Amino acid sequence: MIARVRRRTARTPYAAGVVLAGGSGARMGAGMNKVYLPLAGRRLVSWSLAAFGRVPEIGVLVLVARPDDSKLVDWVLDRELTDTPVEVVYGGDTRQESELSALRRLASRVDDGTVDVVLLHDAARPLVSPALIAGVLHAAREHGGAIPGLPADDVITVTDDVVSGPPLDAVIKAQTPQGFRAAPLIDAYEQAAREEFVGTDTASCMERYSGVPVRWVHGDQHNFKITYPHDLTIAEQFLAASEYRT
Amino acid sequence: MSEHAVLLCQHCGEEADHRLAYAGRLLVTSECQNCGHTIERDVRSRYLADLKQRVATKPIRMWKRFARHPLGFARSLPGTTVRKPSELLDEVRLVWCYGRRASNTHDRDS
Numbered sequence: 001m002i003a004r005v006r007r008r009t010a011r012t013p014y015a016a017g018v019v020l021a022g023g024s025g026a027r028m029g030a031g032m033n034k035v036y037l038p039l040a041g042r043r044l045v046s047w048s049l050a051a052f053g054r055v056p057e058i059g060v061l062v063l064v065a066r067p068d069d070s071k072l073v074d075w076v077l078d079r080e081l082t083d084t085p086v087e088v089v090y091g092g093d094t095r096q097e098s099e100l101s102a103l104r105r106l107a108s109r110v111d112d113g114t115v116d117v118v119l120l121h122d123a124a125r126p127l128v129s130p131a132l133i134a135g136v137l138h139a140a141r142e143h144g145g146a147i148p149g150l151p152a153d154d155v156i157t158v159t160d161d162v163v164s165g166p167p168l169d170a171v172i173k174a175q176t177p178q179g180f181r182a183a184p185l186i187d188a189y190e191q192a193a194r195e196e197f198v199g200t201d202t203a204s205c206m207e208r209y210s211g212v213p214v215r216w217v218h219g220d221q222h223n224f225k226i227t228y229p230h231d232l233t234i235a236e237q238f239l240a241a242s243e244y245r246t
Numbered sequence: 247m248s249e250h251a252v253l254l255c256q257h258c259g260e261e262a263d264h265r266l267a268y269a270g271r272l273l274v275t276s277e278c279q280n281c282g283h284t285i286e287r288d289v290r291s292r293y294l295a296d297l298k299q300r301v302a303t304k305p306i307r308m309w310k311r312f313a314r315h316p317l318g319f320a321r322s323l324p325g326t327t328v329r330k331p332s333e334l335l336d337e338v339r340l341v342w343c344y345g346r347r348a349s350n351t352h353d354r355d356s
Contacts, residue, residue, distance in 0.1 A: 031250030031263050038249065041271035082314065228256050229264055229276035229285055236273055240292070 013116035014059025015137050016106050017052035017177070021045045021065045021073075021123040022091045022098040035123040036072045039232060040239040043072075046080040047126035047239075051246045052119075053084035054130045057137055060115065062105060063123075064091040064098040096189070096198055096205065103186045110182040117141050118185055120202050121177035127222040127235055129246050133177055135217050140179030144212035147178045147203050148219035175219040178202040184210045222246075250279075257283035267344075269337040270296045274344050288348040293341045 021035045035045040045063070052058050065073045067090045077086055089105045091098030099120055109115040117140050121128060132148055139146035149172030157165035178201065185202075188209035192199065199205035203214055222238055224231065239246070247268045254261050255278040262280035266273060272293055277284045312319040 031252055034251040034253060037251050037266065038247070038268055038271075038273075078314070079311075082310070227254050229253050229266065229278075230256060232266070232273050232276070233285070233287065236271070240271075 013113055015055075015057050015117040015119060015141075015179075016060045016062060016109070016115045016182070017055070017058045017133070018062045018064060018099070018102040018106075018118060018120045019045065019048050019052065019123050020091075020095060020098050020102075020120060021063055021069070022093075022095065032072070033066065033069055034226060036069065036076065037226075037232065039126055039226075040236045040244060042080045043076050044126045044226060045123040046076050047246060048121055048123055048128050049081055049084055049086060051128050051130050052121070052133060053081070055133045055137070057134065058119075060087065060106070060109070061085065062087045062089055062102045064089050064102045066090065094198065095201075096192065099202065100189045100193055103189050106182065107186055110186055115182050117179055118182045119177040119179040122225065124226045125176055125223050126226065127220075127224070127238060127246050128177065129220060129223070132217075132220050132223060136177050136179040139215045139217050140181065143215040144184070145178075145180040145203070145206055145210075145214035146217050147214060148175045148217045148223070149173055150175070150219045150221065172216055173219075174201065174203065175223050176201075180206055180210075180214075181212060184212045255281060255283055257281055267340055269293055269341045270300055272296060272341075274340050286344045286348040286351070288345040290341055290345040293337075 021033065036043045039047065049061060049063060052061050061084065063073065063086050065088060070090070073088055077088070087105065089101050091101040102120075103118065106115055106118065117137060119133065119137060119140070136146045136148055152171045152173045153169075155171050156163055180202065185206065188206050191209045192205050197205070197208060199208065206212060206214060226232060226235065249266050249268070250263055251266065252261055253264045253276075255264070258278060258281035260280050262278050264276050264278055266276045268274060269289065270293065272289045273287065274289060275284060275286050308319075
């Protein structure tokens, strides 16, 4: 379904933002997909879509959702994202299949050169800021790939419950959005699909099937993933303190 | 308003269904349906400020909805008008009930 498509006058390439709201089918249970939970007056997913919508270089915004969530998606787009054009793709059972569905939606625009970079973002990280999105986008455009992360200098290795090594250097806790030049990204995902490779995240698939260097961009403490119920209260307080802007 | 979603429980460590109850824009309580662990918040003062803002912005929000879907808006208006007072009363009850309990047992979120 295409809700609305942003018109652009210039023919300069633009970036595509892909927000993944598929969740994991095995974790759904009887309740709703957590990315549609209310958070400070709007649904989780609409916070990140709105943040992408405020980045001028993002020319197209794709939401990847589960078919079961179609009514919620329509409701969110109609009530909470009236000024943000969003294309909706109904994705697969895994994160990687969902990403591939979105990339196939964008493929023709990548081929004709209108989309040069794709940023993939997890909808369970509602506090992503336009500044971080723009930072990842610029680094991906310049270097080929970029992922945001926070230094994890307190990580140590453990073997059989025994500390087996000193704190690891140069380890980061990866966040999203992860950005890559569009053409190699699509090639990597198509090859991964042919070989039935399932990576842990976008970067792992790129590492395996593409020679594109991936740069680390300093992430944001607030860009955490909603995992525990308490995360919702922290996110709510952050949004209230920032006058409901990410 | 109450919702259910699977979240990771910080008490039992399981990914379990949680019941979450909201008053306006504020999460008031969450309860793990696996172990019963509950988070209760005292949001009484914040609720009043939030309610004030919601009331102040209601006309513009209603107008925007009307502009987008005049027919649907007109059809839903009588039902909404009837339901709204009891919804508001339920919100107030929820906020004050959990607010008192949370303040008696050390608010875990303030």
